[in-house]
Each structure stands twice: as structure tokens, then as C-alpha cells.
Amino acid sequence: MGIEVVSGQKVILTKSLDSVRFTFKMEVKNKFKGLFDMDLFAINIEKNAVVGKENIVYYNNVKDVQKSILYSETYGYELFEKKIDLDIKLLPDTTDKIVIISTLYRNLSQIDKDKDIEFTFSATNKITNTMVFKLSDKISISEKETLVLGEIYKYKDTWRFNTINNCSDKSLLDLLNNIYNAKIY
Numbered sequence: 001m002g003i004e005v006v007s008g009q010k011v012i013l014t015k016s017l018d019s020v021r022f023t024f025k026m027e028v029k030n031k032f033k034g035l036f037d038m039d040l041f042a043i044n045i046e047k048n049a050v051v052g053k054e055n056i057v058y059y060n061n062v063k064d065v066q067k068s069i070l071y072s073e074t075y076g077y078e079l080f081e082k083k084i085d086l087d088i089k090l091l092p093d094t095t096d097k098i099v100i101i102s103t104l105y106r107n108l109s110q111i112d113k114d115k116d117i118e119f120t121f122s123a124t125n126k127i128t129n130t131m132v133f134k135l136s137d138k139i140s141i142s143e144k145e146t147l148v149l150g151e152i153y154k155y156k157d158t159w160r161f162n163t164i165n166n167c168s169d170k171s172l173l174d175l176l177n178n179i180y181n182a183k184i185y
Contacts, residue, residue, distance in 0.1 A: 002122065002131035007165040011133045013123065013152065014159045020088035021126035024100055026149070027081045028119045038119065038147075040082035041101045041172065042069045043182075046094040051176060051184045057084065066090045069098070085126070086152070088159055097153040099180065103146050103172055104139070115140055121149050123161060135165060145169050148179070 005011060014020060026040050044055040044064060055064045062071040068090030073082045084100060091098075104117075122134040139147055148164045168175055176182040 002124075002133045005133045005135050005163045007163055009163045011123075011161045011163065012158050013125075013132060013161055014088070020159065022086045022088075022132070023124045023126055024084040024086065024121070025081055025124070026083075026102060026119055026121045027079055028117060030076070030078055030080055036117065037080075037105045038082070038102050038117070039105065040071070040073075040084060041103065042071070042084045042086070043099045043101065043176065044069065044091070044095055045097050045099060045176075045180055045182055046092075047096040048094075049096075049181050049183060051182045053184060056184075066092055068092075095154075097151045099151050099176075100149045101146060101172060101175065102149060133161065133163075135163060137165060139167055146172055146175055148175060 003011065013022060026038065028038050039058055042057040043051055045051055052065070054061065057064050057069040057071045059071065059073060063069065068087050070085040071083070072085070074080060086098065116138040118138045120134060120136045123132040124130065125132055135149070146168045148166045148168070150164045151162045153160055153162065170178065173184065176184065
């Protein structure tokens with residue numbers, strides 16, 4: 001069983017560069033039944049802070065050029081889940097970090113109940129089939145648009161996850177530009 005993480009916590013994903021396949025999964029309770037959605041994005045930011053559009057993986061672009069990042073989703077009546085499968089060995093040498101972000105789409109005029117959405121974000125090692133970490137939280141859907149969940153990066157001979165879990169009212173592109181100084185081409 002993985003550890004429960006909090007904002008700012010770093011987790012070692014790999015003890016060596018051999019165990020490098022992971023699933024990052026976001027599960028969201030579907031309590032507003034069609035009045036909102038949370039999309040998951042995996043963004044490969046290169047060492048020179050450049051992001052190629054073809055390497056932003058989400059529901060409309062389900063894999064990056066190298067097929068190192070794959071997207072899938074499942075919708076149920078009570079719960080839906082979004083997954084990012086990552087094979088670190090297939091990442092290009094130019095990768096600086098992979099940022100995982102979720103965006104909120106909602107129709108606030110029809111939501112008259114409480115405005116918090118509960119979610120769970122977790123990482124599973126696909127080689128050992130064990131959970132590495134889990135983040136459980138809720139987000140106010142009336143105020144925020146984008147949630148930066150965290151970043152995957154290489155440190156010496158390990159890969160790590162930096163838990164950010166930070167909500168913003170800025171759009172995805174604004175966040176990439178403001179936080180990561182990323183240029184998208």
C-alpha cells in the first residue's frame with residue numbers, strides 16, 4: 001500500500017532506472033451527474049522550457065510522439081476515472097519534467113448543491129502492481145479552473161514525483177506560461 005501524500009511532498013517513484021512504468025489515476029465522484037467534468041493532462045516539458053503540442057497528452061491527444069505517455073478514461077454513474085500511463089524508458093532525452101494537471105469544466109448555473117468535488121489521485125508501479133502514493137482531496141468547483149497535481153522529474157539515478165496539489169483560477173496555458181515559463185509550439 002502506498003503512502004498518503006500532501007502538498008509539497010516528494011516521493012521517489014523508482015529506486016533504479018529499471019522500474020519505470022507507472023499509471024497515474026484520478027478518480028472523481030460524479031455527484032453532479034453530467035454538470036461537470038475534470039480532464040487530466042500530462043505535459044512533457046523539455047529542458048529548454050519548450051512544450052510541443054503533440055506532447056500534451058489528454059482526451060483529444062491520447063499519446064505523445066514517442067508513445068511514452070498514454071491517456072485513457074472510464075465513466076461510471078457514480079465515479080469516473082482518468083489515467084495516464086507512463087513508460088519512462090520511452091521518454092526523449094530532452095525531457096525535463098512531466099507535469100500532471102487537471103482542468104474543471106462545469107455548468108455552475110445548474111449546480112445548486114455544495115460545490116466541492118472529491119477526488120483521489122494515485123500512482124501505481126505497473127511492474128510490481130503496487131500503489132506508490134495516493135492523494136485524496138476536494139476542490140471547490142465554483143472558484144477554481146485548474147489543478148496542478150504534481151511533476152515527475154529525474155533526480156540523479158531516480159525518478160521522483162513532487163506533489164503540488166495547487167488550485168488556480170488561471171487556464172492551463174496561463175499556468176504553463178506563468179509557473180513553468182513554458183513556450184508552446
